[in-house]
Amino acid sequence: MKIYAVVAGVLIFWVGLGFYTIDRFQGNATQMLDEIGRTETAIFAARWDEAAASIDNIKRAWEKHQRWWNVFIDHDEIDNIDTALTRTEQYVKARERVLATGELAVLKLMLEHIPEKERVSLKNIF
Amino acid sequence: MLLVIIRTLILYVAVVVVMRIMGKQEIRQLQPFELVVALMVADLAAIPMEDTGIPLLSGLAPITVLMAAQITMSFISMKSEKARGIISGSPSVVIKNGRIVEQELRRLRYSINDLLEQLRVKNYPNLADVEFAILETNGQLSVIPKSQKRAVQPIDLQIPTEYEGLPLELVVDGVVIHKNLRLVNLTEDWLRNELSKLGVKDLKKVFFASLDTAGKLFYQPKADTSGGRV
Numbered sequence: 640m641k642i643y644a645v646v647a648g649v650l651i652f653w654v655g656l657g658f659y660t661i662d663r664f665q666g667n668a669t670q671m672l673d674e675i676g677r678t679e680t681a682i683f684a685a686r687w688d689e690a691a692a693s694i695d696n697i698k699r700a701w702e703k704h705q706r707w708w709n710v711f712i713d714h715d716e717i718d719n720i721d722t723a724l725t726r727t728e729q730y731v732k733a734r735e736r737v738l739a740t741g742e743l744a745v746l747k748l749m750l751e752h753i754p755e756k757e758r759v760s761l762k763n764i765f
Numbered sequence: 766m767l768l769v770i771i772r773t774l775i776l777y778v779a780v781v782v783v784m785r786i787m788g789k790q791e792i793r794q795l796q797p798f799e800l801v802v803a804l805m806v807a808d809l810a811a812i813p814m815e816d817t818g819i820p821l822l823s824g825l826a827p828i829t830v831l832m833a834a835q836i837t838m839s840f841i842s843m844k845s846e847k848a849r850g851i852i853s854g855s856p857s858v859v860i861k862n863g864r865i866v867e868q869e870l871r872r873l874r875y876s877i878n879d880l881l882e883q884l885r886v887k888n889y890p891n892l893a894d895v896e897f898a899i900l901e902t903n904g905q906l907s908v909i910p911k912s913q914k915r916a917v918q919p920i921d922l923q924i925p926t927e928y929e930g931l932p933l934e935l936v937v938d939g940v941v942i943h944k945n946l947r948l949v950n951l952t953e954d955w956l957r958n959e960l961s962k963l964g965v966k967d968l969k970k971v972f973f974a975s976l977d978t979a980g981k982l983f984y985q986p987k988a989d990t991s992g993g994r995v
Contacts, residue, residue, distance in 0.1 A: 646837060649832070650830070650833050653830060711820055713823075714817070
């Protein structure tokens with residue numbers, strides 16, 4: 640009977656971890672997307688110092704969340720986010736409005752895409 | 766590179782543990798659903814092993830879920846005859862009372878050549894010697910020969926036989942198996958004494974020793990490095 644308890648435990652653990660992961664991805668992404676929204680507003684208003692500070696906030700948040708994301712997400716996707724973040728930072732430093740907003744849009748898409756990809760839906764299953 | 770080595774070792778341990786938990790079925794003749802699990806586990810372990818870009822959990826999670834599914838399937842097929850029929854199928858009689866059941870062979874898409882080949886493998890080159898042949902759910906053919914063609918057994922000749930149990934291993938590669946000695950209420954001193962009567966002074970130089978149910982001690986010394994006996 641012990642083996643069936645182990646089986647039940649394993650299944651409960653994975654299902655629980657699955658739901659927790661989706662929730663955490665969503666929470667982390669929302670936090671960073673909010674900050675990206677503030678960065679965008681600052682760039683459009685040409686408040687470059689404010690945009691740079693906002694990028695720093697995104698980087699700090701990403702460094703914190705990245706450790707968790709690395710365990711579950713394809714490492715290539717993590718690298719893509721790192722690359723987009725570094726590019727945006729440089730464009731903001733160079734005060735390149737078009738390039739910075741373009742790269743921010745890519746970053747936004749990637750951050751929205753990962754929690755979306757993990758969600759339990761017919762689209763993702765099939 | 767180091768990452769690959771560490772990930773390989775982790776996945777190797779995980780697969781060994783999972784196969785042990787799934788039980789002996791996974792290493793004997795496999796049922797169809799067990800074969801599927803064995804193939805999938807091997808593949809799931811290999812992918813994250815060679816690609817460090819894939820999180821280790823992407824391999825470990827499906828492997829353990831497959832283990833859980835396999836144990837559940839085994840439990841269901843153990844408890845329910847009907848489920849067993851659906852999951853593992855049922856044995857098929859392909860030779861009945863000495864006659865090939867053609868309809869069954871056609872249904873199984875099992876050619877007469879396959880049948881003859883399997884009979885030869887089982888040491889029955891002549892189909893006329895077979896009373897029953899049953900194709901088991903794991904793909905093995907069980908053969909029951911005609912009573913006149915089966916091997917003679919002591920009971921046929923009314924010869925009395927003595928009990929034959931399992932011989933106990935007492936020394937394996939120079940190491941005394943104390944657990945087995947205790948089972949037959951013997952001690953290492955007794956073993957040492959018996960072996961010294963046979964000219965063996967040091968137990969470490971014994972490669973293998975066993976005791977059969979008639980109380981006969983068998984031993985084989987270790988070969989020395991020059992290729993001779995110690």
